Amino acid sequence: EAGVTQSPTHLIKTRGQQATLRCSPISGHTSVYWYQQALGLGLQFLLWYDEGEERNRGNFPPRFSGRQFPNYSSELNVNALELEDSALYLCASRGLWGTSSYNEQFFGPGTRLTVL
Amino acid sequence: ELKVEQNPLFLSMQEGKNYTIYCNYSTTSDRLYWYRQDPGKSLESLFVLLSNGAVKQEGRLMASLDTKARLSTLHITAAVHDLSATYFCAVPPMNRDDKIIFGKGTRLHILP
Numbered sequence: 001e002a003g004v005t006q007s008p009t010h011l012i013k014t015r016g017q018q019a020t021l022r023c024s025p026i027s028g029h030t031s032v033y034w035y036q037q038a039l040g041l042g043l044q045f046l047l048w049y050d051e052g053e054e055r056n057r058g059n060f061p062p063r064f065s066g067r068q069f070p071n072y073s074s075e076l077n078v079n080a081l082e083l084e085d086s087a088l089y090l091c092a093s094r095g096l097w098g099t100s101s102y103n104e105q106f107f108g109p110g111t112r113l114t115v116l
Numbered sequence: 117e118l119k120v121e122q123n124p125l126f127l128s129m130q131e132g133k134n135y136t137i138y139c140n141y142s143t144t145s146d147r148l149y150w151y152r153q154d155p156g157k158s159l160e161s162l163f164v165l166l167s168n169g170a171v172k173q174e175g176r177l178m179a180s181l182d183t184k185a186r187l188s189t190l191h192i193t194a195a196v197h198d199l200s201a202t203y204f205c206a207v208p209p210m211n212r213d214d215k216i217i218f219g220k221g222t223r224l225h226i227l228p
Contacts, residue, residue, distance in 0.1 A: 105149075107159040107160075112156075
């Protein structure tokens with residue numbers, strides 16, 4: 001069974017540009033979560049999508065947005081990039097509540113975003 | 117608001133020694149996860165602890181959960197170099213599936 005996939009692996013942008021990160025969940029999983037892992041700050045919850053809708057977001061400004069497609073893949077967009085947006089962005093997927101093993105989240109390999 | 121604290125945040129230890137990583141959380145939850153992260157890599161699920169008193173073991177790692185004390189431990193027995201990694205505990209708010217809160221991670225460095 002294929003795991004969560006993310007693309008690109010690395011992304012280099014300059015301040016003010018926009019970045020688009022992509023995530024494909026495990027087959028059969030309908031929920032996608034996005035996390036930011038900045039150096040020294042641990043993992044911070046960004047966004048949760050389920051069945052095509054944004055269900056919750058963390059304490060991030062509106063320039064962090066995304067969407068989930070009918071095939072449950074997801075896209076994270078970061079507008080007006082700032083230097084402090086440089087981080088590893090991790091995507092995780094989870095199956096339907098109560099159906100997947102322990103309802104745990106399975107993580108993808110991440111996208112390393114560098115803002116110059 | 118749920119807060120998750122791990123300690124220590126950094127641990128350097130000799131091979132063959134035993135040590136314990138602690139994870140405290142501030143509000144009620146019914147589950148706790150332990151993950152491992154190698155440098156530059158993603159998170160690998162280690163343990164899922166579902167009930168008070170739950171204990172799980174995999175090789176030299178053993179995790180336990182005390183929901184009354186809101187405390188989980190990850191015990192390392194006779195450490196080997198391959199266990200060098202960062203270990204995270206993560207806790208979801210009770211009866212909510214919207215997000216899980218991660219501790220800051222414990223960076224474990226095992227000296228040969």
